[in-house]
Amino acid sequence: MTSSVRHFLQFNDFSRPEIEHLFRRASWIKQRFKRYDPYRPLSDRTLAMVFEKHSTRTRVSFEAGMMQLGGHAINLATRDTQLGRGEPIEDVARVITRMVDIVMIRTFEQAIIERFAENSRVPVINGLTDEFHPCQILGDIFTYIEHRGPISGRTIAWVGDSNNVCNTWLQAACLLDFKLHVASPPGYEIETTRADAAGDHLARFADPHDAVRGADLVTTDVWTSMGFEEETEERKHDFADFRVDAEMMALAKPTALFMHCLPAHRGEEVTAEVIDGPNSVVWDEAENRLHTQKALLEFLLLGQVDPA
Ligand code: CP
Ligand code: NVA
Numbered sequence: 001m002t003s004s005v006r007h008f009l010q011f012n013d014f015s016r017p018e019i020e021h022l023f024r025r026a027s028w029i030k031q032r033f034k035r036y037d038p039y040r041p042l043s044d045r046t047l048a049m050v051f052e053k054h055s056t057r058t059r060v061s062f063e064a065g066m067m068q069l070g071g072h073a074i075n076l077a078t079r080d081t082q083l084g085r086g087e088p089i090e091d092v093a094r095v096i097t098r099m100v101d102i103v104m105i106r107t108f109e110q111a112i113i114e115r116f117a118e119n120s121r122v123p124v125i126n127g128l129t130d131e132f133h134p135c136q137i138l139g140d141i142f143t144y145i146e147h148r149g150p151i152s153g154r155t156i157a158w159v160g161d162s163n164n165v166c167n168t169w170l171q172a173a174c175l176l177d178f179k180l181h182v183a184s185p186p187g188y189e190i191e192t193t194r195a196d197a198a199g200d201h202l203a204r205f206a207d208p209h210d211a212v213r214g215a216d217l218v219t220t221d222v223w224t225s226m227g228f229e230e231e232t233e234e235r236k237h238d239f240a241d242f243r244v245d246a247e248m249m250a251l252a253k254p255t256a257l258f259m260h261c262l263p264a265h266r267g268e269e270v271t272a273e274v275i276d277g278p279n280s281v282v283w284d285e286a287e288n289r290l291h292t293q294k295a296l297l298e299f300l301l302l303g304q305v306d307p308a
Contacts, residue, residue: 005120005121005122005123006123006300007117007120007123007124007125008123008124008125008126008134008135008296008300009110009113009114009117009124009125009126009132009134010110010126010132010134010168010171011132011134011137011138011168011171011172011175012171012174012175013134014175015175016175016176018299018304019138019175019176021299021304022138022292022295022296022299023141023142023145023292023295024307025295025298025299025305025307026138026142026288026291026292026294026295027142027146027291028307029291029294029295029298030288030291033068033291033294038068039068039069040068040069040070041069041070041298041302041305042066042069042070042071042297042298042301042302043070043071044070044071045066045069045070045071045072045101045102045301046071046072046073046074046099046100046101046102047062047063047066047071047072047073047074047100047101047102047103047104047297048073048074048076048096048099048100048102048103048104049062049063049073049074049075049076049103049104049105049106049127050076050078050081050083050092050103050104050105050106050107051075051076051077051078051106051127052078052083052105052106052107052108053106053107053108053128053226053227054226055106055127055128056263057262057286057289058104058106058127058128058135058289059075060290061289061290061293062104062127062293062297063075064290065290065293065294065297066297068294069294069297069298071101071297074100076096089112089115089116089119090115090116090118090119092116093115093116093117093118093119093120094119097119097120097121097122098121100122101122101301102122102123102124102125102297102300102301103116103120103122103123103124103125104124104125104126104127105124105125105126105127106127106128106129107128107129108129108130108227109129109130109131110126110129110130110131110132112129113126113129123300123301125293125296125300128164128226129164130164130225130227131164131167132164132167132168132171133164133165133168133261134168134171135289135292135293135296136165136168136261136289137165137168137169137171137172138292138293138296139285139286139288139289139291139292139293140169140219140259140261140285140288141172141176142288142291142292143257143259143281143284143285143288144216144217144257144259146284146288147257147281147284148216148217148255148257151176151178152176152177152178153177153178154178154179154216154217155178155179155180155181155214155215155216155217156169156173156178156179156180156181156215156216156217156219157180157181157182157183157208157211157212157215157217157218157219157252158180158181158182158183158211158219158220159183159208159211159212159218159219159220159242159244159248159269160183160184160188160220160221160222160223160239160242160269161184161188161221161222161223161224161225161235161239162182162184162188162189162190162191163221163225164225165221165261166182166184166190166221167190167194169219170182170190170194170198170201170202173198173201173202174197174198174199174201177201178201179200179201179202179203180198180201180202180203181203181204181205181211181212181215182202182203182204182205182211183204183205183206183207183208183210183211183212183242184204184242185238185239185241185242186238187238188238188239189204190202190204208241208242208244208248209248209251212244212248212249212251212252213251213252214251214252214253215252215253215256216252216253216255216256216257217252217256217257217258217259218244218248218249218252218256218257218258218259218279219258219259219260220242220244220260220269220270221260221261221269222263222264222265222268222269223235223236223238223239223242223265223268223269236268239268239269242269243267243268243269243270243271244258244269244270244271244274245270245271245273245274246271246273246274246277249274249277249279256279257279257280257281258270258274258275258277258279258280258281258282259280259281259282259285260275260280260282260285261285262282262285262286264282
């Protein structure tokens, strides 16, 4: 409808300079927040959050973030709205984007959020789809930079399902120029078209130990993502050799970080020793969802605010 409106539906909807701007703003916003120094540039602005799947981190970080910036957030769960009774997503978009300033959606197929955005008068943010989770990778890379400096030229190892989070890491690798090593069980590999488009930024491994060797960061995710629950038992069998444990982590660089978007299943995709161990930064990673998304809300609503 309004082609000039910017959305964040995939990580590479933004340019590298725009992503780097977000990281600078997230750092500034985080420092002010830690000093209890209010920053409320979004007074009278409203965020609608549409959740068609469960959430803890995304819900709290967007709602708290919007309120800390001086605005308001409305939570819309499918079951409580007309979406749950079959109202077309296009009609929902046309209506709610006349009432609010920005929308975050967590849903199933990427096509749903694209249809919403096509009918939106305001910016739309992807809060997770089956294909992508761009807000997660904003937080993850910001966390990497905080702990270890620039990510460009580094090697990130992904162990497990080639899911929404993995797809987004791959987009980020191409945009920010780092290398992604991916090890997935047969049948759960990265789609060929995505792999081909990534060129040298992607290397695929059959054995997760080979993917992790020499990596700067090791990351994984649940074996069964939301929406695929009927495959849970089959996946437990198929992913049994794709658990990040201390022996696997020891193959990465001694300075390697461990990340997980959470929620985690200790004893499945990662051992408690690793996720609760000294290389793990999962709690910083979760917190940084708040600061990076506040920078994202500021950018989409106010444009490129100069560093103060
Ligand atoms: N990592 C993440 O998006 O968490 P939630 O599902 O709790 O929002
Ligand atoms: N891949 C997971 C991420 C959850 C935050 C899922 O889609 O369920």
